[in-house]
Amino acid sequence: MPVYRCSLPEGRLSADQKQQIASEITEIHCALTNGTPRKFVHVVFDEARPGATFAGGEPSTASKIVGLIRAGRTQETRSELVRRLTDMWASVTGQDKAEILVAVHEVRPQDVMEWGELLPEDGQEASWVAEHDLGRFGVDATR
Protein backbone atom coordinates (compact mmCIF):
# COMPACT_ATOMS: atom_id res chain seq x y z
CA MET A 1 0.00 0.00 0.00
CA PRO A 2 -0.61 2.53 -1.43
CA VAL A 3 -2.12 1.20 -4.65
CA TYR A 4 -2.71 3.89 -7.27
CA ARG A 5 -4.99 2.86 -10.10
CA CYS A 6 -4.81 5.12 -13.15
CA SER A 7 -7.80 4.73 -15.47
CA LEU A 8 -7.36 6.27 -18.89
CA PRO A 9 -8.26 5.64 -22.51
CA GLU A 10 -6.23 2.98 -24.28
CA GLY A 11 -3.17 4.10 -26.18
CA ARG A 12 -2.95 7.50 -24.58
CA LEU A 13 0.36 6.95 -22.79
CA SER A 14 3.60 5.54 -24.09
CA ALA A 15 5.56 2.92 -22.17
CA ASP A 16 8.04 5.65 -21.22
CA GLN A 17 5.30 7.88 -19.89
CA LYS A 18 3.91 5.05 -17.78
CA GLN A 19 7.35 4.39 -16.37
CA GLN A 20 7.83 8.08 -15.62
CA ILE A 21 4.42 8.43 -13.99
CA ALA A 22 5.01 5.33 -11.85
CA SER A 23 8.32 6.79 -10.67
CA GLU A 24 6.83 10.18 -9.94
CA ILE A 25 3.83 8.81 -8.06
CA THR A 26 6.30 6.85 -5.93
CA GLU A 27 8.41 9.94 -5.28
CA ILE A 28 5.43 12.12 -4.43
CA HIS A 29 3.80 9.58 -2.15
CA CYS A 30 7.03 8.83 -0.25
CA ALA A 31 7.96 12.50 0.07
CA LEU A 32 4.62 13.33 1.70
CA THR A 33 4.18 10.23 3.85
CA ASN A 34 7.29 9.88 5.92
CA GLY A 35 8.40 6.35 6.18
CA THR A 36 6.56 4.62 3.35
CA PRO A 37 9.15 2.30 1.81
CA ARG A 38 9.35 2.87 -1.95
CA LYS A 39 8.71 -0.79 -2.67
CA PHE A 40 5.24 -0.49 -1.15
CA VAL A 41 4.00 2.02 -3.70
CA HIS A 42 2.00 0.17 -6.36
CA VAL A 43 0.82 1.76 -9.59
CA VAL A 44 -1.55 0.09 -12.05
CA PHE A 45 -2.53 1.50 -15.43
CA ASP A 46 -5.99 0.47 -16.42
CA GLU A 47 -6.64 1.29 -20.05
CA ALA A 48 -10.25 1.51 -21.18
CA ARG A 49 -11.30 0.49 -24.66
CA PRO A 50 -12.95 3.02 -26.96
CA GLY A 51 -16.52 3.70 -25.96
CA ALA A 52 -16.03 2.68 -22.35
CA THR A 53 -15.64 6.05 -20.56
CA PHE A 54 -18.13 8.87 -20.13
CA ALA A 55 -18.43 12.16 -18.24
CA GLY A 56 -21.66 14.11 -17.96
CA GLY A 57 -23.29 11.44 -20.08
CA GLU A 58 -20.96 12.11 -23.03
CA PRO A 59 -17.93 10.15 -24.24
CA SER A 60 -14.91 11.30 -22.26
CA THR A 61 -11.15 10.99 -22.38
CA ALA A 62 -10.66 12.08 -18.75
CA SER A 63 -8.09 10.32 -16.59
CA LYS A 64 -9.07 9.07 -13.14
CA ILE A 65 -6.29 8.35 -10.65
CA VAL A 66 -7.54 6.75 -7.42
CA GLY A 67 -5.14 5.81 -4.67
CA LEU A 68 -5.92 3.34 -1.93
CA ILE A 69 -3.84 4.61 0.98
CA ARG A 70 -3.31 3.70 4.60
CA ALA A 71 -5.58 5.67 6.93
CA GLY A 72 -3.92 7.98 9.42
CA ARG A 73 -2.50 10.86 7.42
CA THR A 74 -3.71 14.41 8.05
CA GLN A 75 -6.19 16.18 5.80
CA GLU A 76 -3.39 18.56 4.88
CA THR A 77 -1.21 15.68 3.70
CA ARG A 78 -3.99 14.05 1.73
CA SER A 79 -4.97 17.28 0.02
CA GLU A 80 -1.35 18.03 -0.84
CA LEU A 81 -1.02 14.52 -2.22
CA VAL A 82 -3.88 14.93 -4.70
CA ARG A 83 -2.62 18.40 -5.62
CA ARG A 84 0.90 17.24 -6.46
CA LEU A 85 -0.36 14.16 -8.29
CA THR A 86 -2.64 16.34 -10.41
CA ASP A 87 0.21 18.70 -11.27
CA MET A 88 2.49 15.79 -12.13
CA TRP A 89 -0.12 14.09 -14.32
CA ALA A 90 -0.83 17.30 -16.21
CA SER A 91 2.87 17.90 -16.71
CA VAL A 92 3.80 14.41 -17.93
CA THR A 93 0.76 13.81 -20.11
CA GLY A 94 -0.05 17.33 -21.24
CA GLN A 95 -3.65 16.64 -20.32
CA ASP A 96 -5.78 19.59 -19.23
CA LYS A 97 -6.70 19.66 -15.52
CA ALA A 98 -10.35 19.73 -16.54
CA GLU A 99 -9.74 16.13 -17.62
CA ILE A 100 -7.91 14.90 -14.52
CA LEU A 101 -9.49 13.51 -11.37
CA VAL A 102 -7.27 12.43 -8.50
CA ALA A 103 -8.62 10.93 -5.28
CA VAL A 104 -7.22 9.11 -2.28
CA HIS A 105 -9.29 6.62 -0.37
CA GLU A 106 -8.33 5.41 3.09
CA VAL A 107 -8.01 1.82 4.29
CA ARG A 108 -7.18 0.86 7.89
CA PRO A 109 -3.61 -0.42 8.26
CA GLN A 110 -4.74 -3.57 10.04
CA ASP A 111 -7.10 -4.35 7.16
CA VAL A 112 -4.12 -4.80 4.84
CA MET A 113 -1.49 -7.53 4.59
CA GLU A 114 1.68 -7.05 2.59
CA TRP A 115 4.93 -9.03 2.59
CA GLY A 116 3.01 -11.44 4.80
CA GLU A 117 2.47 -8.86 7.57
CA LEU A 118 -0.38 -6.61 8.70
CA LEU A 119 0.58 -3.00 8.02
CA PRO A 120 1.73 -0.69 10.84
CA GLU A 121 0.07 2.51 11.98
CA ASP A 122 1.34 5.79 10.59
CA GLY A 123 4.71 6.60 12.17
CA GLN A 124 5.51 2.97 13.07
CA GLU A 125 7.01 2.05 9.69
CA ALA A 126 10.69 1.94 10.65
CA SER A 127 10.17 -0.23 13.74
CA TRP A 128 7.80 -2.43 11.73
CA VAL A 129 10.38 -2.98 9.00
CA ALA A 130 12.97 -3.81 11.67
CA GLU A 131 10.66 -6.11 13.63
CA HIS A 132 9.82 -8.20 10.57
CA ASP A 133 13.35 -7.98 9.22
CA LEU A 134 12.09 -6.70 5.87
CA GLY A 135 15.43 -5.04 5.28
CA ARG A 136 16.63 -8.41 4.00
CA PHE A 137 14.31 -7.86 1.01
CA GLY A 138 15.67 -4.38 0.40
CA VAL A 139 12.72 -2.67 2.10
CA ASP A 140 13.81 0.65 3.53
CA ALA A 141 11.48 2.88 5.56
CA THR A 142 14.01 5.64 6.12
CA ARG A 143 13.69 7.23 2.70
Place this chain on the structure above:
Amino acid sequence: MPVYRCSLPEGRLSADQKQQIASEITEIHCALTNGTPRKFVHVVFDEARPGATFAGGEPSTASKIVGLIRAGRTQETRSELVRRLTDMWASVTGQDKAEILVAVHEVRPQDVMEWGELLPEDGQEASWVAEHDLGRFGVDATR
Protein backbone atom coordinates in the same frame (compact mmCIF):
# COMPACT_ATOMS: atom_id res chain seq x y z
CA MET B 1 -16.56 12.81 -8.74
CA PRO B 2 -18.62 10.66 -8.65
CA VAL B 3 -16.89 7.87 -10.57
CA TYR B 4 -19.14 4.89 -11.31
CA ARG B 5 -17.33 1.76 -12.40
CA CYS B 6 -19.55 -0.84 -14.05
CA SER B 7 -17.97 -4.31 -14.13
CA LEU B 8 -19.68 -6.75 -16.44
CA PRO B 9 -18.86 -9.59 -18.79
CA GLU B 10 -17.44 -8.60 -22.15
CA GLY B 11 -19.86 -8.11 -25.01
CA ARG B 12 -22.96 -7.94 -22.87
CA LEU B 13 -23.84 -4.32 -23.65
CA SER B 14 -24.04 -2.57 -26.99
CA ALA B 15 -22.49 0.85 -27.54
CA ASP B 16 -25.98 2.35 -27.42
CA GLN B 17 -26.74 0.69 -24.12
CA LYS B 18 -23.51 2.02 -22.63
CA GLN B 19 -24.36 5.50 -23.82
CA GLN B 20 -27.85 5.21 -22.37
CA ILE B 21 -26.61 3.88 -19.04
CA ALA B 22 -24.01 6.64 -18.78
CA SER B 23 -26.72 9.25 -19.39
CA GLU B 24 -29.07 7.68 -16.89
CA ILE B 25 -26.45 7.33 -14.17
CA THR B 26 -25.71 11.01 -14.67
CA GLU B 27 -29.38 11.96 -14.44
CA ILE B 28 -30.00 9.83 -11.36
CA HIS B 29 -26.91 11.02 -9.52
CA CYS B 30 -27.57 14.71 -10.24
CA ALA B 31 -31.27 14.44 -9.39
CA LEU B 32 -30.48 13.02 -5.94
CA THR B 33 -27.42 15.09 -5.08
CA ASN B 34 -28.38 18.70 -5.46
CA GLY B 35 -25.69 20.69 -7.06
CA THR B 36 -23.45 18.06 -8.63
CA PRO B 37 -22.55 19.50 -12.04
CA ARG B 38 -23.31 16.96 -14.78
CA LYS B 39 -19.76 17.15 -16.12
CA PHE B 40 -18.46 15.71 -12.84
CA VAL B 41 -20.27 12.41 -13.21
CA HIS B 42 -17.84 9.83 -14.60
CA VAL B 43 -18.86 6.38 -15.79
CA VAL B 44 -16.42 3.64 -16.76
CA PHE B 45 -17.39 0.28 -18.24
CA ASP B 46 -14.99 -2.41 -17.26
CA GLU B 47 -15.57 -5.54 -19.32
CA ALA B 48 -14.24 -8.81 -17.97
CA ARG B 49 -13.00 -11.53 -20.25
CA PRO B 50 -14.63 -14.96 -20.19
CA GLY B 51 -13.64 -16.92 -17.13
CA ALA B 52 -12.80 -13.86 -15.05
CA THR B 53 -15.92 -13.43 -12.88
CA PHE B 54 -17.35 -15.68 -10.20
CA ALA B 55 -20.08 -15.63 -7.56
CA GLY B 56 -20.40 -18.22 -4.82
CA GLY B 57 -17.37 -19.93 -6.30
CA GLU B 58 -19.13 -20.53 -9.65
CA PRO B 59 -18.74 -18.68 -12.96
CA SER B 60 -21.03 -15.66 -12.90
CA THR B 61 -22.40 -13.08 -15.29
CA ALA B 62 -23.44 -10.67 -12.54
CA SER B 63 -22.90 -6.93 -13.00
CA LYS B 64 -21.23 -4.92 -10.27
CA ILE B 65 -21.69 -1.14 -10.27
CA VAL B 66 -19.60 0.65 -7.66
CA GLY B 67 -19.69 4.41 -7.33
CA LEU B 68 -17.03 6.45 -5.63
CA ILE B 69 -18.98 9.43 -4.28
CA ARG B 70 -18.23 12.47 -2.20
CA ALA B 71 -18.91 11.89 1.50
CA GLY B 72 -21.64 13.99 3.11
CA ARG B 73 -24.92 12.74 1.71
CA THR B 74 -27.55 11.26 4.03
CA GLN B 75 -28.15 7.54 4.39
CA GLU B 76 -31.54 8.11 2.81
CA THR B 77 -29.96 9.68 -0.28
CA ARG B 78 -27.35 6.96 -0.62
CA SER B 79 -29.90 4.16 -0.28
CA GLU B 80 -32.19 5.82 -2.80
CA LEU B 81 -29.23 6.19 -5.15
CA VAL B 82 -28.44 2.47 -5.18
CA ARG B 83 -32.14 1.66 -5.48
CA ARG B 84 -32.68 3.84 -8.56
CA LEU B 85 -29.45 2.70 -10.17
CA THR B 86 -30.47 -0.93 -9.69
CA ASP B 87 -33.88 -0.31 -11.26
CA MET B 88 -32.30 1.57 -14.17
CA TRP B 89 -29.72 -1.15 -14.81
CA ALA B 90 -32.36 -3.87 -14.76
CA SER B 91 -34.54 -1.87 -17.12
CA VAL B 92 -31.85 -0.99 -19.69
CA THR B 93 -30.07 -4.35 -19.72
CA GLY B 94 -32.93 -6.72 -18.95
CA GLN B 95 -30.68 -8.33 -16.36
CA ASP B 96 -32.35 -9.95 -13.35
CA LYS B 97 -31.86 -8.11 -10.05
CA ALA B 98 -30.36 -11.30 -8.63
CA GLU B 99 -27.44 -10.51 -10.94
CA ILE B 100 -27.02 -6.82 -10.11
CA LEU B 101 -24.95 -5.38 -7.28
CA VAL B 102 -24.85 -1.61 -6.80
CA ALA B 103 -22.79 0.08 -4.09
CA VAL B 104 -21.65 3.59 -3.28
CA HIS B 105 -18.43 4.22 -1.44
CA GLU B 106 -17.63 7.55 0.18
CA VAL B 107 -14.50 9.67 -0.26
CA ARG B 108 -13.88 12.91 1.61
CA PRO B 109 -14.28 15.98 -0.63
CA GLN B 110 -10.89 17.36 0.37
CA ASP B 111 -9.27 14.07 -0.65
CA VAL B 112 -10.25 14.68 -4.27
CA MET B 113 -8.97 17.13 -6.88
CA GLU B 114 -10.87 17.81 -10.07
CA TRP B 115 -10.53 20.61 -12.59
CA GLY B 116 -7.43 21.52 -10.60
CA GLU B 117 -9.40 22.20 -7.39
CA LEU B 118 -10.11 20.34 -4.17
CA LEU B 119 -13.80 19.45 -4.08
CA PRO B 120 -16.29 21.40 -1.93
CA GLU B 121 -18.37 20.05 0.93
CA ASP B 122 -21.94 19.00 0.18
CA GLY B 123 -24.08 22.10 -0.37
CA GLN B 124 -21.13 24.34 -1.32
CA GLU B 125 -21.08 23.38 -5.00
CA ALA B 126 -22.56 26.56 -6.49
CA SER B 127 -20.26 28.92 -4.59
CA TRP B 128 -17.32 26.64 -5.38
CA VAL B 129 -18.08 26.74 -9.11
CA ALA B 130 -18.35 30.52 -8.91
CA GLU B 131 -15.21 30.96 -6.82
CA HIS B 132 -13.08 28.98 -9.26
CA ASP B 133 -14.88 30.43 -12.28
CA LEU B 134 -15.59 26.93 -13.60
CA GLY B 135 -18.59 28.30 -15.49
CA ARG B 136 -16.10 29.27 -18.21
CA PHE B 137 -15.70 25.53 -18.89
CA GLY B 138 -19.44 24.99 -19.04
CA VAL B 139 -19.63 23.62 -15.49
CA ASP B 140 -23.04 24.30 -14.00
CA ALA B 141 -23.92 23.40 -10.41
CA THR B 142 -27.50 24.66 -10.59
CA ARG B 143 -28.91 21.65 -12.39
Place this chain on the structure above:
Amino acid sequence: MPVYRCSLPEGRLSADQKQQIASEITEIHCALTNGTPRKFVHVVFDEARPGATFAGGEPSTASKIVGLIRAGRTQETRSELVRRLTDMWASVTGQDKAEILVAVHEVRPQDVMEWGELLPEDGQEASWVAEHDLGRFGVDATR
Protein backbone atom coordinates in the same frame (compact mmCIF):
# COMPACT_ATOMS: atom_id res chain seq x y z
CA MET C 1 -21.11 -8.20 -1.40
CA PRO C 2 -18.29 -8.87 -0.80
CA VAL C 3 -16.62 -8.15 -4.14
CA TYR C 4 -12.99 -9.27 -4.32
CA ARG C 5 -11.02 -7.82 -7.20
CA CYS C 6 -7.78 -9.63 -7.95
CA SER C 7 -5.35 -7.57 -10.05
CA LEU C 8 -2.50 -9.53 -11.54
CA PRO C 9 -0.39 -9.68 -14.67
CA GLU C 10 -2.04 -11.26 -17.69
CA GLY C 11 -1.51 -14.97 -18.23
CA ARG C 12 -0.23 -15.69 -14.74
CA LEU C 13 -3.13 -17.92 -13.67
CA SER C 14 -4.75 -20.83 -15.48
CA ALA C 15 -8.52 -21.17 -15.71
CA ASP C 16 -8.32 -23.92 -13.09
CA GLN C 17 -6.37 -21.70 -10.71
CA LYS C 18 -8.94 -18.91 -11.09
CA GLN C 19 -11.72 -21.36 -10.35
CA GLN C 20 -9.87 -22.67 -7.31
CA ILE C 21 -9.09 -19.20 -5.99
CA ALA C 22 -12.72 -18.10 -6.45
CA SER C 23 -13.88 -21.14 -4.47
CA GLU C 24 -11.33 -20.59 -1.73
CA ILE C 25 -12.07 -16.88 -1.37
CA THR C 26 -15.72 -17.83 -1.00
CA GLU C 27 -14.94 -20.45 1.65
CA ILE C 28 -12.64 -18.16 3.61
CA HIS C 29 -15.00 -15.20 3.56
CA CYS C 30 -18.04 -17.26 4.57
CA ALA C 31 -16.15 -19.11 7.30
CA LEU C 32 -15.08 -15.84 8.94
CA THR C 33 -18.25 -13.81 8.45
CA ASN C 34 -21.07 -15.84 9.89
CA GLY C 35 -24.11 -15.67 7.76
CA THR C 36 -22.80 -14.41 4.43
CA PRO C 37 -24.61 -16.52 1.82
CA ARG C 38 -22.11 -18.08 -0.58
CA LYS C 39 -23.89 -16.63 -3.59
CA PHE C 40 -23.06 -13.12 -2.40
CA VAL C 41 -19.31 -13.59 -2.66
CA HIS C 42 -18.12 -12.09 -5.94
CA VAL C 43 -14.62 -12.53 -7.33
CA VAL C 44 -13.27 -10.68 -10.37
CA PHE C 45 -9.89 -11.31 -11.98
CA ASP C 46 -8.49 -8.20 -13.53
CA GLU C 47 -5.50 -9.04 -15.70
CA ALA C 48 -3.12 -6.23 -16.53
CA ARG C 49 -1.30 -6.10 -19.82
CA PRO C 50 2.51 -6.12 -19.91
CA GLY C 51 3.94 -2.79 -18.85
CA ALA C 52 0.92 -1.77 -16.82
CA THR C 53 1.98 -2.56 -13.24
CA PHE C 54 4.72 -1.05 -11.12
CA ALA C 55 5.99 -1.16 -7.54
CA GLY C 56 8.56 1.24 -6.14
CA GLY C 57 8.72 2.84 -9.58
CA GLU C 58 9.89 -0.42 -11.21
CA PRO C 59 7.94 -2.93 -13.31
CA SER C 60 6.23 -5.36 -10.96
CA THR C 61 4.42 -8.67 -11.12
CA ALA C 62 2.82 -8.29 -7.68
CA SER C 63 -0.78 -9.36 -7.16
CA LYS C 64 -3.23 -7.02 -5.46
CA ILE C 65 -6.41 -8.47 -3.99
CA VAL C 66 -8.84 -5.85 -2.70
CA GLY C 67 -12.15 -6.84 -1.20
CA LEU C 68 -15.11 -4.51 -0.84
CA ILE C 69 -16.87 -5.84 2.26
CA ARG C 70 -19.85 -4.86 4.36
CA ALA C 71 -18.88 -2.68 7.31
CA GLY C 72 -19.50 -4.09 10.77
CA ARG C 73 -17.00 -6.86 11.26
CA THR C 74 -14.42 -6.66 14.05
CA GLN C 75 -10.81 -5.69 13.48
CA GLU C 76 -9.87 -9.23 14.49
CA THR C 77 -12.10 -10.69 11.77
CA ARG C 78 -10.83 -8.32 9.11
CA SER C 79 -7.18 -8.98 9.96
CA GLU C 80 -7.76 -12.72 9.97
CA LEU C 81 -9.48 -12.40 6.59
CA VAL C 82 -6.49 -10.75 4.92
CA ARG C 83 -4.15 -13.21 6.61
CA ARG C 84 -5.98 -16.30 5.35
CA LEU C 85 -6.44 -14.83 1.88
CA THR C 86 -2.71 -14.11 1.67
CA ASP C 87 -1.85 -17.66 2.72
CA MET C 88 -4.33 -19.09 0.22
CA TRP C 89 -3.05 -16.93 -2.64
CA ALA C 90 0.56 -17.89 -1.92
CA SER C 91 -0.37 -21.55 -1.74
CA VAL C 92 -2.44 -21.71 -4.95
CA THR C 93 -0.22 -19.50 -7.10
CA GLY C 94 3.20 -20.21 -5.60
CA GLN C 95 3.76 -16.45 -5.53
CA ASP C 96 6.06 -15.10 -2.82
CA LYS C 97 4.33 -13.12 -0.06
CA ALA C 98 6.58 -10.17 -0.90
CA GLU C 99 4.51 -9.99 -4.10
CA ILE C 100 1.04 -10.25 -2.55
CA LEU C 101 -1.06 -7.40 -1.20
CA VAL C 102 -4.46 -8.14 0.29
CA ALA C 103 -6.79 -5.45 1.63
CA VAL C 104 -10.41 -5.20 2.69
CA HIS C 105 -12.32 -1.97 2.37
CA GLU C 106 -15.59 -1.36 4.17
CA VAL C 107 -18.89 -0.18 2.68
CA ARG C 108 -22.00 0.51 4.75
CA PRO C 109 -24.67 -2.19 4.31
CA GLN C 110 -27.36 0.35 3.48
CA ASP C 111 -25.16 1.78 0.73
CA VAL C 112 -25.40 -1.49 -1.18
CA MET C 113 -28.26 -3.11 -3.09
CA GLU C 114 -28.17 -6.74 -4.13
CA TRP C 115 -30.93 -9.06 -5.30
CA GLY C 116 -33.02 -5.89 -5.36
CA GLU C 117 -32.66 -5.30 -1.60
CA LEU C 118 -30.54 -3.06 0.62
CA LEU C 119 -28.12 -5.23 2.58
CA PRO C 120 -28.70 -6.06 6.26
CA GLU C 121 -26.47 -5.17 9.17
CA ASP C 122 -23.98 -7.77 10.38
CA GLY C 123 -25.83 -10.51 12.23
CA GLN C 124 -29.18 -9.85 10.50
CA GLU C 125 -28.48 -12.00 7.43
CA ALA C 126 -30.73 -14.95 8.22
CA SER C 127 -33.79 -12.85 9.04
CA TRP C 128 -33.08 -10.70 5.99
CA VAL C 129 -32.97 -13.72 3.69
CA ALA C 130 -36.24 -14.94 5.22
CA GLU C 131 -37.93 -11.53 5.06
CA HIS C 132 -37.19 -11.13 1.36
CA ASP C 133 -37.79 -14.81 0.65
CA LEU C 134 -34.41 -15.13 -1.04
CA GLY C 135 -34.39 -18.83 -0.24
CA ARG C 136 -36.45 -19.28 -3.42
CA PHE C 137 -33.31 -18.31 -5.35
CA GLY C 138 -31.18 -20.78 -3.45
CA VAL C 139 -29.73 -18.11 -1.14
CA ASP C 140 -28.78 -19.64 2.18
CA ALA C 141 -27.43 -17.57 5.09
CA THR C 142 -26.97 -20.50 7.43
CA ARG C 143 -23.72 -21.73 5.94
